[in-house]
Amino acid sequence: MTEYLFIVLSAIxxxxxxxxxxxxxxxxxxxxxxxxxxxxxxxxxTFVMALASGITYWIQKVxxxxxxxxxxxxxxxxxxAVLVQFVxxxxxxxSPVLYQALGIYLPLITTNCAVLGVTIINVDENYNFLxxxxxxxxxxxxxxxxxxxxxxxxxxxxxxPLPKAIEGIPIALITAGLISIAFxxxxxxxxxxxxxx
Amino acid sequence: MEAxxxxxxxxxxxxLLVLGAAFGLGLALASRKLAVxxxxxxxxxxxxxxxxxxxxxxxxxxxxxxxxxxxxTAPVTGCPVLKDxxxxxxxxxxxxxxxxxxxxxxRCAGGLKEAAQRFIYIxxxxxxxxxxxxxxxxACTFGCLGLGSCVKACPFGAMTMSDNGLPVVDEAKxxxxxxCVKACPxxxxxxWPVAKKVIVLCMNTEKGAAVRPVCKVGCIGCRLxxxxxxxxxxxxxxxxxxxxxxxxxxxxxxxxxxxxxxxxGADKQESAVG
Numbered sequence: 001m002t003e004y005l006f007i008v009l010s011a012i013x014x015x016x017x018x019x020x021x022x023x024x025x026x027x028x029x030x031x032x033x034x035x036x037x038x039x040x041x042x043x044x045x046t047f048v049m050a051l052a053s054g055i056t057y058w059i060q061k062v063x064x065x066x067x068x069x070x071x072x073x074x075x076x077x078x079x080x081a082v083l084v085q086f087v088x089x090x091x092x093x094x095s096p097v098l099y100q101a102l103g104i105y106l107p108l109i110t111t112n113c114a115v116l117g118v119t120i121i122n123v124d125e126n127y128n129f130l131x132x133x134x135x136x137x138x139x140x141x142x143x144x145x146x147x148x149x150x151x152x153x154x155x156x157x158x159x160x161p162l163p164k165a166i167e168g169i170p171i172a173l174i175t176a177g178l179i180s181i182a183f184x185x186x187x188x189x190x191x192x193x194x195x196x197x
Numbered sequence: 198m199e200a201x202x203x204x205x206x207x208x209x210x211x212x213l214l215v216l217g218a219a220f221g222l223g224l225a226l227a228s229r230k231l232a233v234x235x236x237x238x239x240x241x242x243x244x245x246x247x248x249x250x251x252x253x254x255x256x257x258x259x260x261x262x263x264x265x266x267x268x269x270t271a272p273v274t275g276c277p278v279l280k281d282x283x284x285x286x287x288x289x290x291x292x293x294x295x296x297x298x299x300x301x302x303x304r305c306a307g308g309l310k311e312a313a314q315r316f317i318y319i320x321x322x323x324x325x326x327x328x329x330x331x332x333x334x335x336a337c338t339f340g341c342l343g344l345g346s347c348v349k350a351c352p353f354g355a356m357t358m359s360d361n362g363l364p365v366v367d368e369a370k371x372x373x374x375x376x377c378v379k380a381c382p383x384x385x386x387x388x389w390p391v392a393k394k395v396i397v398l399c400m401n402t403e404k405g406a407a408v409r410p411v412c413k414v415g416c417i418g419c420r421l422x423x424x425x426x427x428x429x430x431x432x433x434x435x436x437x438x439x440x441x442x443x444x445x446x447x448x449x450x451x452x453x454x455x456x457x458x459x460x461x462g463a464d465k466q467e468s469a470v471g
Contacts, residue, residue: 078220
């Protein structure tokens, strides 16, 4: 059990996809103007990353058996694209408002490198099925956490009396840098010792 | 070919085929199950729009405009590129209100030959940049700066720069999208009904004595045109003649009377020569 906790906590804080692995920066900057849409995006990415981790685990098994591991990237992208299409349909049906708010960033989850990243990391780390899914969920939670934190700050910044020159994207990038430095503090954590592994 | 590599090819094709078929089938079923009813008129109008996604209407692509038209937030004539809006009006069940076709006209005739320069401008090839540098090199502070910001702004390739340093509009290609109008820092370009051929090619509102030294073809505000216009279509305000296109009959009396040759029929404009 502590083993899974280890994977989740390190995926969220220590190896965070955005600030430590620098994956998924596009939606991080694109869909972080409102906490509500950021939450929706986080949920969509969590769903896609968890399912993608699970499905690609079995696909990787098949690829290894057939000795065609060089097709890993293309098959994984195929899985991710299909999942994103599916999520898009579900959101369009269940929440047209969220569908409007996410706009182009919803289909762009396909090209969100964090999703492909987590599936490849799962293979590289030799995770078993459950570990892969847990890593996918943990990574997505870390992504969502940062997205929502960042959106919360940006919502307040929108009303802050800023110099004209750094309004909008410049202050967003400065904020992102400061958050990244704050998360750097977690990299000194000896999580394994903390959990008694 | 050895059996091993053949196997790899076969396995690769088979795996992708099976995965693709399975996913495709799954998505097809899901899309039927999760289908969302959308207004069929959106698709219909999108089909009638040009599909160039130029953004001239101010909406994100033709689909965006189609949605706005159906939602009622955009007029049926919202597409500036389309020449005939009647089919869209028919889809929406309203009267066709096809607007008169407008083209861009450059209201300055003072090119390198006609207009004096105050200094030699060496800098960014952009009119707005030149404008900020002491008001540009041209002695006339109303005339065309001649650096072609409008030409660069035109997404339809309808504008070119003449040897005389004035932009030339190809009326056949011009769609009246208005991007050049926005690009000009001196508001020289205007959208003008294509059927109205006569136009005053000057924006200078200074008195005649101030216009003559800087430009050979500038309007001096002599009022000969407005006095002689049979349709009373010309106003002279602030020392500058202005034609009201709704009243103009293309009789070209003003073109003959103008002592500075500022007023011209479209066929004799530089834009037609270029």
